[in-house]
Amino acid sequence: MHPFFALISALALALVASATSSYEGFPPAVCNNRTTGPNLEVKQQAALADFAHLYIDLHDIQTAYDRWVPGEYIQHNPNAPQGREAAIQILSAGFANPEVTSTNATVFGGQGFGAIHFKLTVSPTTSFAVVDYFRFQGTCIVEHWDVLQQIFGNETNPIAFF
Numbered sequence: 188m189h190p191f192f193a194l195i196s197a198l199a200l201a202l203v204a205s206a207t208s209s210y211e212g213f214p215p216a217v218c219n220n221r222t223t224g225p226n227l228e229v230k231q232q233a234a235l236a237d238f239a240h241l242y243i244d245l246h247d248i249q250t251a252y253d254r255w256v257p258g259e260y261i262q263h264n265p266n267a268p269q270g271r272e273a274a275i276q277i278l279s280a281g282f283a284n285p286e287v288t289s290t291n292a293t294v295f296g297g298q299g300f301g302a303i304h305f306k307l308t309v310s311p312t313t314s315f316a317v318v319d320y321f322r323f324q325g326t327c328i329v330e331h332w333d334v335l336q337q338i339f340g341n342e343t344n345p346i347a348f349f
């Protein structure tokens with residue numbers, strides 16, 4: 188990893204950590220679907236921030252899913268098969284194309300759910316505003332929904348989408 192990028196990543200993680208009051212042993216090698224207790228929501232927020240960093244910033248789908256989606260994954264995307272392996276395959280194949288980028292992420296969670304809103308560009312002429320949202324069990328993500336709006340660039344609203 189380039190030293191500058193490593194520094195930025197470390198700073199980003201430190202910011203995420205302070206914003207979500209990260210806890211001892213964070214991030215874990217793998218989440219725990221039996222975690223309970225008064226800090227569960229904060230732990231789920233930290234989990235989602237780390238998942239989003241791996242997914243949106245680093246495109247490290249394998250680590251994101253190995254750490255936060257190790258088991259059950261109920262899929263509601265109409266075009267994807269069930270389960271984490273299918274999601275890993277589809278997302279990894281997509282991000283293998285250097286024209287595919289993801290930026291402008293907003294990440295938040297509560298009440299056992301978490302959402303990531305971001306800009307997904309799949310080709311020089313095709314972009315989407317995407318919301319992925321997830322249900323947690325303990326600190327693990329176990330269910331996924333998504334919605335997409337295509338960005339044409341001719342929108343009437345000057346602050347369309349972001």
Ligand SMILES: *[C@@H]1O[C@H](CO)[C@@H](O)[C@H](O)[C@H]1NC(C)=O
Nearest residue numbers: 219220221257258259324329
């Ligand atoms: C929790 O995770 C374990 C280990 O992956 C799995 O065997 C178990 O079925 C999960 N529990 C529930 C309620 O999903």
Ligand SMILES: *[C@@H]1O[C@H](CO)[C@@H](O)[C@H](O)[C@H]1NC(C)=O
Nearest residue numbers: 289290291292306346348349
């Ligand atoms: C979206 O991300 C791009 C690239 O990182 C950045 O230049 C732009 O300012 C961002 N837009 C908004 C509205 O945050």
Ligand SMILES: *[C@@H]1O[C@H](CO)[C@@H](O)[C@H](O)[C@H]1NC(C)=O
Nearest residue numbers: 337338339340341342343344
């Ligand atoms: C923007 O372009 C799309 C695709 O050509 C078209 O369907 C849509 O009606 C246009 N929107 C506006 C506000 O002109």
